[in-house]
Amino acid sequence: MTSAFERAGRGRASEGEGTEAEAMRRVRASLARGGSDGGAIAMLDPAAVSARDVVGLGRRLRQAIAGAGPLLDPLLSDRSVTDVLVNGGRGVWVDRGNGMERDERASRGLSDDSSVRALAVRLAAACGQRLDDSSPIVDGTFPDGLRLHAVLPPLAAEGTLISMRAHRPVSFTLAELAEGGMFDRFALRLLLALVAHRANVIVSGATGSGKTTLLAAVLGEVPSDERILVIEESAELRPSHPHVVHLQVRRANVQGAGEVALSELVRAAMRMRPDRIVLGECRGAEVREVLTALNTGHEGGWATIHANSAADVPARLTALGALAGMSEDVVAAQAASALDAVVHIERRDGVRVLTQVAVLERRRGELTASVALEFDGKAVAQGPAWPRLAARVGMNARTGAEACAASDARIGAEVDVGVGAGTGTDVGIGSAASIGADAAGGVDGRTRTGVRSGVHWRSGVGRNDMGARKRYEGSPM
Known part of the structure; x- marks a missing residue:
């Protein structure tokens, strides 16, 4: 026979469950009508919610209001x-x-x-x-x-x-991306050289190809005494760097007022003493302000753009420039002058990989992309624009397995010496100028970059991966 106490207990449990279900129903209904979080919570009657329901109801409310369910x-x-x-x-x-x-x-x-x-x-x-x-x-x-x-x-x-x-707030280092197979050691050296020599670079690729991931890793290699100003539609870039500030667009309200666009933020950024201006994604008329900034002494800038290949980037830039009222010839002149390289990444069989590096050129009033390097996962192919890019970043124009194998011995020696001595001055320079450039030419007054890269390599790629004991065979890491 069921006791009165048991029946009363079940009655209270049933009442509590009903109260919780009713509370959730009212909150969901309020939110579905467009009510605010505070208004939805205010609908609850504290007297109707027993203590035993608080934990479960609180969890479900958090999922209903602030989470995805x-x-x-x-x-x-x-x-x-x-x-x-x-x-x-x-x-x-x-x-x-x-x-x-x-x-x-x-x-x-x-x-x-x-x-x-x-x-x-x-x-x-x-x-x-x-x-x-x-x-x-x-x-x-x-x-x-x-x-x-x-x-x-x-x-x-x-x-x-x-x-x-x-x-994901955790950002990868370039060394970790190399270890994960996004690019090989030759590409790693090139990326470090682009940072060290303050090149202006666009990272291209399709949605989900890893543009933001690569860009965050690149920015982590910027010297710590430089100020990075990141401009985005929504805050995604979280590089591991001590001096990063973010500007974010504001959309118009329901009355159509209050919008602050990317182009306005780029203009504002130029007055904020940035060492490097970074545009999370170039997708509209702000391309005019970005090219203007990069053509007026703001070096070391990076941006991303949606494109299916490096060869498609000129057409994308031309189309975006048209949104800002720029003619094709003006876009070609500005882009060829402002941008030093295009780094293209793709997803192949579910794996994000760096496939091309190109240089933008102006030919007969049109903007074109000339291939500098191509990576197929097994070898590095040199394109017609490689000598120009190599000269820009202090690297030797030789490439391929032989050049990488020869430079590995040298890099290994420099890493061992730099880390052992605790200075690392030649380590980063070795990366930036390792492909044939001598140590003095590689330094070029940028010892702080060398120190940063030296310390970073010690914890990342390190002497075991880059030392003379391992030869480069053209396969990805």
Whole structure:
């Protein structure tokens, strides 16, 4: 026989569960109507929530208000996941660095479009944006850097679409990217040389190819006494550097006022005493201000751009320049003068790899890209623009397995001597000028870069990987 105490206990539990469910229903309804986080929480009646419900309700409220919910939060907490995509009620897909794969658990939980739409509205509200029929497309950023993009029907013909890109605060070093197979030791030396000689560089590639990852690693090699000013639509670049400041665009409010565009931020950056100006992504009329800045003494700048190959970058720059009212001839003249190199990366079989380095040239009023180096994972092929690029960054114009093998012995000796002596002065210079340039020519007054690279190599690539004991055979690290 059931006791009165047991029946009373079950009654209280049932009442608590009902209270929690009702609280969650009211919060979700408020957020779906576009209410604020504070307004949704204020709807709760503290007297109606017992102490035993506080922990569970608090957890679920955090997921409902500030998180992506119990189905997507575990995916976004997985450090191997970079992207989570929800295709209406037709499935949830994740990218763990090896291509897209379907997540069956999340797909089963979000199997109807009404649930996906409610989730999208809730996520938009959580990052301070409005998503409804009058504003069916939203871009937002959460405080932790998670990026949200959502599109409602009928613009999304097959149901509400949600795209989330996770922000990983840990940045890789160039040495770690080389060890992971993104590029070989020859490319590593070139990237270090581009930094040391303050070259202006564009990193090109498709979405998800690793442009931001590579750029963050490159900026980590900038000397610590330089000020890096990063301009982005949303804060993604978090390089390991002691003096980085960020400028971020502000979108217009619902009345269409208050917008601060990238082009305005670039102009502002030029008055903030930057040693290096970095544009997270060049995608609009701001290309005019960027090229102007790089042509007026602001060296060492970097930017990224979406392109399928290095050869496509001129067309992309020309199209973006047209948005700013620049003619094709003006874009060609400005870009060829301002930019020293294009570094292109791709995803091949799910692996991000550096495939090309090119130099922009102006020919008969048109902007073209001339290949300097090509990497196929097994060998380095020299292009017609390599001598020009090599001269710009203090490297010898020889390339290929023989040049790398010869320079390995020299680099190994310099690393052993530099690290052993504790100065590292010739280590970074060895990297920047290792391909044939003598030590004196490599130094060129940039000893602080050598010191930084020397210390970095000791903990990263180090003498075991770059020393004379290992010969370069043309294969990736």
